[in-house]
Amino acid sequence: MTLVCPECKNNIELADSTDLSVGSVLECNTCGITLEVGKIDNRKVSLEVIDEGK
Numbered sequence: 001m002t003l004v005c006p007e008c009k010n011n012i013e014l015a016d017s018t019d020l021s022v023g024s025v026l027e028c029n030t031c032g033i034t035l036e037v038g039k040i041d042n043r044k045v046s047l048e049v050i051d052e053g054k
């Protein structure tokens with residue numbers, strides 16, 4: 001599964017072993033912000049920025 005960072009629009013690669021669920025916290029490797037999974041609807045995942053990092 002690949003997610004798109006809402007901040008920088010780059011893809012966030014997830015390891016196959018990542019157990020993605022509502023409330024999971026991810027970090028964008030490109031811009032460094034911290035994202036939380038807000039909603040999972042079928043294959044569409046909504047991400048919320050919880051820490052803008054640098």
Ligand SMILES: [Zn+2]
Nearest residue numbers: 005008028031
């Ligand atoms: Zn980003």
